[in-house]
Amino acid sequence: MTKxxxxxxxxxxxxxxxxxxxxxxxxRVTIDHYLSERLLEDAGMASTTHVALKEAxxxxxxxxxxxxxxxFIQELVSEFDRHTTELHTDLASLPxxxxxxxxxxxxxVNALAAAGKTPQEACYNYSQGIAAESPLSLxxxxxxxxxxxxxxxxxxxxxxxxxxxxxxxLVRVIKESPxxxxxxxxxxxxxxxxxxxxxxxxxxxxxxxxLKVLEMTGVENRAISLALEDDSxxxxxxxEHKAFFESVGIYIQARDDWNSLAKHLAASFQASAxxxxxxxxxxxxxxxVPQPGSGPLVFLSYASEDGARVDALRVALERRGVxxxxxxxNLRIGQNWAHQIERIIGSIDYFVFxxxxxxxxxxxxxxxxxxxxxxxxxxxxxxKRPFGAVFVLHVTAGACAERPEKELADLHRMSxxxxxxxxxxxxxxxxxYHATRAAAARVG
Numbered sequence: 001m002t003k004x005x006x007x008x009x010x011x012x013x014x015x016x017x018x019x020x021x022x023x024x025x026x027x028r029v030t031i032d033h034y035l036s037e038r039l040l041e042d043a044g045m046a047s048t049t050h051v052a053l054k055e056a057x058x059x060x061x062x063x064x065x066x067x068x069x070x071x072f073i074q075e076l077v078s079e080f081d082r083h084t085t086e087l088h089t090d091l092a093s094l095p096x097x098x099x100x101x102x103x104x105x106x107x108x109v110n111a112l113a114a115a116g117k118t119p120q121e122a123c124y125n126y127s128q129g130i131a132a133e134s135p136l137s138l139x140x141x142x143x144x145x146x147x148x149x150x151x152x153x154x155x156x157x158x159x160x161x162x163x164x165x166x167x168x169x170l171v172r173v174i175k176e177s178p179x180x181x182x183x184x185x186x187x188x189x190x191x192x193x194x195x196x197x198x199x200x201x202x203x204x205x206x207x208x209x210x211l212k213v214l215e216m217t218g219v220e221n222r223a224i225s226l227a228l229e230d231d232s233x234x235x236x237x238x239x240e241h242k243a244f245f246e247s248v249g250i251y252i253q254a255r256d257d258w259n260s261l262a263k264h265l266a267a268s269f270q271a272s273a274x275x276x277x278x279x280x281x282x283x284x285x286x287x288x289v290p291q292p293g294s295g296p297l298v299f300l301s302y303a304s305e306d307g308a309r310v311d312a313l314r315v316a317l318e319r320r321g322v323x324x325x326x327x328x329x330n331l332r333i334g335q336n337w338a339h340q341i342e343r344i345i346g347s348i349d350y351f352v353f354x355x356x357x358x359x360x361x362x363x364x365x366x367x368x369x370x371x372x373x374x375x376x377x378x379x380x381x382x383x384k385r386p387f388g389a390v391f392v393l394h395v396t397a398g399a400c401a402e403r404p405e406k407e408l409a410d411l412h413r414m415s416x417x418x419x420x421x422x423x424x425x426x427x428x429x430x431x432x433y434h435a436t437r438a439a440a441a442r443v444g
Contacts, residue, residue, distance in 0.1 A: 120144070
């Protein structure tokens, strides 16, 4: 729940989600079941037993042709465009920045819009080699991205429907031709990100490959993700599949009360939300939203190898009354986000440079590090501030080498190897912050 509150959880919705009852003609009819049933009816091959959607598509294509089958699926899914469900509505009230869709519908977009948010939509179009039909900006809880991994019905050619489509799609994704949009890729691959899968269907062999390629699995120090499947899951999937996904950090839970769980999550979030209106500092991006009276806001600059260590530092500082803007969405992928970092550094109270042995080793090997660029930007701002004003703080973890920057050499290095060291950093930030505000108030 904490990860959801902090916007570090990606929601993944799959084909086992139920469609609106007024379309289905009854409760709890899943997307894949509805499409399968309608395809077989249209082809004159209605079945009294459930047929998997993949098989229904294959039968429909043999009977009516691939183009006609695709067109009919597009027509069926477009019926959902004016609808959403109670589950979607409850999930839309939570601060998800990214929603990955494994179905071609737009019900989650409708729910987010109804919640007063401004969702950004895009889909991976393997057929045309397009990763997004329009540019995506950095997602926030108010401007989340809804990204359709397997295509969307209003771009019919993008929908992955049969085995040939799937193979073509996997080749595109593996070769990154095209790669996922920066905003999606950065959020998915951030070490702090976890996933909530709902009705995804963890029974296909190729999911292992896809999740690995997208780096949803195999990321060191990532917390456990949760996959909610319905009660048919255990009967439909071999035990080794479940064991594999749990071994890579995805815990699968079979339960049918998704609506109840979503309502509980929504109620818990609303209860914990701060009623006071947020104040955005001039020039700050939407994700930098300190609450009134929340105290100083700091930026943590670090080597990517130290993501887990810095995440722990962020938690420790926040417990000590210091608000932290951390690069938790991994903006450093590509230079598209350089201007965002510049804006953030221009709006924070303190820049904390976190030097470690990993950083020193990276520098010795001659590898580039975005932290060097961030430090130059911060030192440039430091030079514009009044003499004696504190902006850049230099903290170390482990036995660190001397840095080449003269300005850092003039600063007192503070170790964060112990709780006492972190106490010292937090106390220094709070003390100088309140002293600066008091001095400004006297001048005013």
